[in-house]
Amino acid sequence: AQKITQTQPGMFVQEKEAVTLDCTYDTSDQSYGLFWYKQPSSGEMIFLIYQGSYDEQNATEGRYSLNFQKARKSANLVISASQLGDSAMYFCAMREGISNFGNEKLTFGTGTRLTIIP
Amino acid sequence: GAVVSQHPSRVICKSGTSVKIECRSLDFQATTMFWYRQFPKQSLMLMATSNEGSKATYEQGVEKDKFLINHASLTLSTLTVTSAHPEDSSFYICSATPLAVSSYNSPLHFGNGTRLTVT
Numbered sequence: 001a002q003k004i005t006q007t008q009p010g011m012f013v014q015e016k017e018a019v020t021l022d023c024t025y026d027t028s029d030q031s032y033g034l035f036w037y038k039q040p041s042s043g044e045m046i047f048l049i050y051q052g053s054y055d056e057q058n059a060t061e062g063r064y065s066l067n068f069q070k071a072r073k074s075a076n077l078v079i080s081a082s083q084l085g086d087s088a089m090y091f092c093a094m095r096e097g098i099s100n101f102g103n104e105k106l107t108f109g110t111g112t113r114l115t116i117i118p
Numbered sequence: 119g120a121v122v123s124q125h126p127s128r129v130i131c132k133s134g135t136s137v138k139i140e141c142r143s144l145d146f147q148a149t150t151m152f153w154y155r156q157f158p159k160q161s162l163m164l165m166a167t168s169n170e171g172s173k174a175t176y177e178q179g180v181e182k183d184k185f186l187i188n189h190a191s192l193t194l195s196t197l198t199v200t201s202a203h204p205e206d207s208s209f210y211i212c213s214a215t216p217l218a219v220s221s222y223n224s225p226l227h228f229g230n231g232t233r234l235t236v237t
Contacts, residue, residue, distance in 0.1 A: 050225055105167060106164075108161045
């Protein structure tokens with residue numbers, strides 16, 4: 001089974017509108033972290049926001065917020081007031097495990113290509 | 119903070135030659151670094167986990183003799199693609215988490231990647 005599922009291969013959104021990028025995950029671990037990364041055409045991976053499995057409040061970072069619904073195993077990214085510079089690939093990822101040794105890998109979804117229309 | 123530097127950013131090599139890619143954590147130490155590969159329009163796939171002072175752990179299907187990983191210090195890991203072939207052409211990207219905050223809910227910080235083209 002896929003650990004991270006992103007069902008929207010591509011999305012087109014009008015500038016200044018809000019957009020929600022979907023992400024569902026599958027894990028049997030109690031301790032895990034969920035992350036969103038942005039990858040522009042230049043290729044670098046830009047960390048946007050994360051949600052820990054024990055966090056009760058939804059994470060927010062500026063225009064980014066994470067709609068975390070633990071029972072449904074979903075962690076959707078919401079971008080408010082979209083800008084032309086938001087056009088990029090967006091990846092949802094998960095890090096599982098309970099150790100503190102830092103050797104837990106990130107598993108990525110297939111990504112969503114977001115295009116902001118002027 | 120938490121800057122990862124990867125070099126080179128682009129490399130073109132002839133089939134049969136070897137290419138070394140360096141990944142450095144500039145302002146933090148990391149016992150573990152991760153190497154990912156990304157084919158065009160695809161997701162990032164983990165190739166191997168690089169452990170400082172010990173052997174790397176390779177994912178299933180990744181040839182350890184072809185993709186040599188050395189993690190000589192807490193700030194440097196290298197990936198050498200040996201006897202490269204055109205099918206090895208891809209985007210290779212490394213990542214790490216600062217040792218002091220390593221945990222399942224710590225983000226990985228990525229280098230800018232290396233675009234390898236084998237002719």
